[in-house]
Amino acid sequence: MQNYFKTAKNISLVLFLALITLNVSAQEIDLLIKGGHVIDAKNKINGKMDVAVKDGKILRVAADIPASSAKKTINVNGLYVTPGFLDIHGHVFHGTEPDNYLSNSQDALPPDGFTFRAGVTTVADAGGAGWKNIDLFRKNVVDKSKTRVLAFMNIVGGGMRGVETFEQDKTDMDPKLTAASAKKNKDIVIGIKIAHYIGHDWDPTDFAVAAGKIAGIPVMVDFGKALPPLPLEDLLLKHLRPGDILTHAYRYDQEFDKSGKMIEHKQAIVDVNTKKLKPYVWEARKRGVIFDVGHGGGSFNWSQAVPAMEQGFHPDVLSSDLHTGSMNAGFKDMANLASKFLVLGMPLADVVAASTWNPAKVIQRPELGHLSVGSEADIAVFRLREGDFGYIDASGMAIRGKQKLEAELTLRNGRVVWDLNALSAPLAK
């Protein structure tokens, strides 16, 4: 750590001198990202285009925008240019409250170290905060992050602060208070979360949906365990509305009793014996229920994902379930997760759509996830590396692949916030 102010002054002086020596006339573009392959699902662009940025916004997306019209040009030949990724299932309500799990505590992560380096510019915290601590979340996380931070608010008033205790307390699940707080904080709250409920009843799910109805926002369900398990079919076809989200879509829980017999406390989308996607899952998709990855430390299994993908059941949304237990495990970061779906045969354009425009629609933020003229210049530039790579799932099993996405450059609000190989920099003298 050093004295930033003095140094910043020096740097700005250098930049200023550099600027006045350039010909600034007729250079209406602040930054031109030139020669890349643009994928913008909303605007149905999938081809070689240049992207011009001015005043933090997209000025133009077109073929062959002349470099002479730009103050700065970054050549991204051979790379893919996409809207900044949205990750709608992160856990970023970090803090120091002891034993408070993902709510102002140590298992959650400060977002900026995991977003920009993976091409992510927006992250939604998935239920770390409830109506009782959404203000603290705003103050400690939203306001202090360079990443755009949004939130699914937990139906539990105190937030996601302990699976076996607080998150089972139905007396702290108040749809009206939750919805009122969501409306009051609608600049950051984009949904309601229900997670980890272990009881054999639907009350918490229905409370969350009730709050979602009042506030006019979707519900994300991390389907809890129950013995016997609650029918997934009922969740998807009866309790959730179109537009609500099942996260951890490709999870296969394997828990065993003392004799080694598997306990089924949660139902998966693929029948592992027949390896077929259950028919009601297709029906749920037709109804408009959203299927989100939510990889996490223990929520993505090849035994679900491979057959589902082979049968054409692609995720609507890719998301991380980022926390201390997933960051160094099979998940790693959103670019790694996107690479897994490439390896599973999902076309790159679809992977990008499921990380940009799809999640933006799901969270009802149509201003995000695209490169339309006038939208905020949140941009990711990826390299598609070819080689021999490996990917592990939640059970430690590996699949080899020939491709890997790597975030080369990330812009947030028109500013370069990640530049892996110094593409935007001049050579040192």
Place this chain on the structure above:
Amino acid sequence: MGSECIECTISKIKMNLNKFKQAGRSVIFAICLSVSAQISIGQEIDILLKNGHVIDAKNKISAKMDVAVSNGKIMKVAANIPVAGAKKVVDVSGMYVSPGLIDIHTHVFTGPNPGFGHGSSSVKADDFTFRAGITTVVDAGTSGYKTFPVFKEQIIDRSRTRVLAYLNAFAPGMVGTAAEQEDMQALEIEKADATIKKYADHIVGVKIGHYSGKDWKPFDAAASLAHANNRPLFVECHITEFSLEDQLNHMKAGDILTHSYENVSERMPIVDDNGIVRPFVLDARKKGILFDVGHGGVGFWFNQAVPSVKQGLSPDTFGTDMHHNSVNSGMKDMLNLMSKYLNMGMQAEDIIQRASWGSASAIKRADLGNLSEGAVADIAVINVLEGKFGFLDAGGFKLEGDKKFQAEMTIRAGRIVWDLNGISGVPWSKDLK
């Protein structure tokens, strides 16, 4: 074996219940069951790293060797250890196998305050370590004696990375603005000394930072405090009233200068206007003063580093100065920083040695940074990628290169804590559930 496996499962369940969310238990249990089904009695190697190029400077090894890990410790380093009897064998052909790397300059005292100390400018200790081959970090004075107990309880005790620290000579540590830190009247040497002695396993030095006063008393007091405890003084200050030469003269052999390759107005750069490393800097190295990178957001410039390396002033250690701002800047992570020096002409082996045994020696922790039999099994498996890469410095300038370090696998106390490409994973097949 079966009962051990259950025990390990139970303890891991406790440890990971929250971290792995609900599925953690079932996953670990499943792994445990599958492992127990494959092993038989009498096997003692937990992990065998096969065919890597082992770099272990303490033991003067730089050769193709296998590394066997058992019970969290290094069991054996030798050529051709038989795979029979190993619970897990990982082929690391073509990769370097190093003692876990040590980052001797980070800021990991996270918390709700603005700024560094217990604050939002620090980063979490585990976020950028294992993925860069690091198993030990040294927090650079983010806490002082008044805040160290909180640092110990909230960070050291709760991180999977080994977290050590230089105690800030300034009692509250890094709090508030830089100006507040300059109030060196707040030195309370006796209390700081007692803290060092009480936490001798975790405090490896004394830091003096952000002091720019008009006399040497605080600096010298901090140095005496460090030396009386047989620990280095870690120097991160710009004493604008005095020259760099004076500053180096107030340091002793074993003391560490960080931000060595910075180029800012507050401190004389080590390279003069003609691109020559100042003679007194080279003299200081001869005297035994150590030069740490301390990259940070503004602490590393190619116009300093490139001539320095050419003229023999390579860094002794590759401290990152990791914090909220540097992590997405030119620094990125310690391997990126080491890769810069790889492309400036230093040899890969030399760099890895400095980042492991060299760094352990700098903080006088001979128990770390080596693969001696019985040592804690902190291991980094490092690849050197070939391709076209670019590296950024604090001035916004680029160095192009054709090599880059990458952490393939990291082991902390015998457990695999990072596996980039799943080389330790069981290959998945459709017959598996």
